[in-house]
Amino acid sequence: MCLRISSTLAGLAVLAGCGAAESVPPPGDEVACAIGAGAALSSVCTLERVGNDVILHHPGGGFRRLTRDPATRALAPRDGAEVLVPEQGGAGVEAFAIGADRYLIPRTLLDPPQK
DSSP, X not given: OHHHHXXXXXXXXXXXXXXXXXXXXXXXXXXXXXOSTTOOOEXXXXXXXXXXXXXXXXXXXXXXXEEEOXXXXXXXXXXXXXXXXXXXOXXXXXXXXXXXEEEEEEHHHHSOOOO
């Protein structure tokens, strides 16, 4: 019985050590985001394009998946859990919030590549 418990604890210790290593950031372009209420905008999120979808990867491993309508160029969350709220972003920049998270993204990164 004691051997079983110590083996289980040793296995858990090894798994805990695996999570401590820094993960490789996902491929894509850095964009400004503020994750959570009261957070300041900084370029710590990564934008990945997959067809008409945009995936915004957060530094802690979370992400938001959005779709971009090719006709209207409007963004909408894919999961629909929270509403995208447009914000004032300035010329050439798309600014919006989803829940407590805010994003500031150059429109050139959101538009599909020219053919």
